[in-house]
Amino acid sequence: MSSAQVKWIGGKRFVGIDSSNHSVVLSTSEEGVGMKPSELLLVSVASCSSVDVVEIMTKKRQPLELLEVSVTGEQDADPPWTYRKIHMLYRVKGKGIQEKDIAQAIELSHTKYCSVASTISGVAEITTSFEILPEA
Secondary structure, three states, X not given: OOOEEEEXXXXXXXXXXXXXXXXXXXXXXXXXXXXXXXXHHHHHHHHHHXXXXXXXXXXXXXXXXXXXXXXXXXXXXXXXXXXXXXXXXXXXEOOOOOHHHHHHHHXXXXXXXXXXXXXXXXXXXXXXEEEEOOOX
């Protein structure tokens, strides 16, 4: 079972601590000292999928030299500001990266492996795209 803890540190600031004792500072945008919790969700889905994509591409013997994921999310205008659309743009670079392989790695991440994407996909429509950057 996974676990985490959030500690209030004053004002509208908090520290999130995972089961390995790693931490992240969270706050409202007015406080300006940490990540907004709603944007941490976007970081979570991007990082969860990134782990999968790197691993899948390594198993395909197409190791990546670079992976960046830009995530945008559209939220409802009214509370609780639920995300309804999330788009993830993957930028990758590596020797001989094939479009079909990176597309399959992203698809497998979203449909089979990424627990965060699986959890939020029932509420938010998640779309993806990718760019293969030229080798240096």
